[in-house]
Amino acid sequence: AQTVTQSQPEMSVQEAETVTLSCTYDTSESDYYLFWYKQPPSRQMILVIRQEAYKQQNATENRFSVNFQKAAKSFSLKISDSQLGDAAMYFCAFDSNYQLIWGAGTKLIIKP
Amino acid sequence: DTEVTQTPKHLVMGMTNKKSLKCEQHMGHRAMYWYKQKAKKPPELMFVYSYEKLSINESVPSRFSPECPNSSLLNLHLHALQPEDSALYLCASSQVGAPGGPDEKLFFGSGTQLSVL
Numbered sequence: 257a258q259t260v261t262q263s264q265p266e267m268s269v270q271e272a273e274t275v276t277l278s279c280t281y282d283t284s285e286s287d288y289y290l291f292w293y294k295q296p297p298s299r300q301m302i303l304v305i306r307q308e309a310y311k312q313q314n315a316t317e318n319r320f321s322v323n324f325q326k327a328a329k330s331f332s333l334k335i336s337d338s339q340l341g342d343a344a345m346y347f348c349a350f351d352s353n354y355q356l357i358w359g360a361g362t363k364l365i366i367k368p
Numbered sequence: 369d370t371e372v373t374q375t376p377k378h379l380v381m382g383m384t385n386k387k388s389l390k391c392e393q394h395m396g397h398r399a400m401y402w403y404k405q406k407a408k409k410p411p412e413l414m415f416v417y418s419y420e421k422l423s424i425n426e427s428v429p430s431r432f433s434p435e436c437p438n439s440s441l442l443n444l445h446l447h448a449l450q451p452e453d454s455a456l457y458l459c460a461s462s463q464v465g466a467p468g469g470p471d472e473k474l475f476f477g478s479g480t481q482l483s484v485l
Contacts, residue, residue, distance in 0.1 A: 291473075299456060301411070301476035347410050355424075356474070358410030 279348030391459030
């Protein structure tokens with residue numbers, strides 16, 4: 257069975273610092289997509305970043321970047337220069353047959 | 369317009385009531401989804417419509433009845449719900465074949481917070 261594991265229920269970081277959220281997954285597929293979604297208190301689920309498994313280069317979106325280790329099945333999210341607006345639940349997700357398998361989520365707290 | 373609009377934002381209903389949730393998008397997406405999300409948990413897929421036809425039903429109880437009257441609109445009809453059905457109901461849309469694919473992603477609405485008394 258395909259699974260996604262986020263081992264950090266909660267993380268906190270000082271504003272302007274860098275934080276890394278962890279995600280591991282399990283699959284026997286060789287070609288797939290991985291995602292990080294953010295859900296702020298407004299409740300809308302927002303795509304932060306997407307990684308295609310066949311691309312070795314790590315995806316980046318402004319202050320957000322991933323460390324994708326395919327052999328280790330690891331997909332961590334690094335947020336640089338943390339801002340108060342980054343406070344949210346972050347979900348890692350794996351695309352399986354056009355459906356998303358979700359991790360349990362990590363609550364990110366930004367300390368001013 | 370890259371929005372998925374859900375109404376109402378909040379809904380309180382009794383166990384004998386009948387209510388409907390509405391979701392609308394004008395991005396030309398032909399796949400639409402209903403998710404249920406409990407507090408501090410990830411979303412759980414309920415239904416998927418592709419080209420206005422129900423393609424996935426994740427063994428959802430019949431007290432939830434989805435409807436896709438056209439390519440822009442998705443409804444979720446609620447009847448005889450239980451208190452454990454209280455949750456955030458999220459609608460999403462995408463091109464058919466997403467969320468995988470080179471340029472595909474799910475667009476989510478802000479949800480309807482449902483309380484069943």
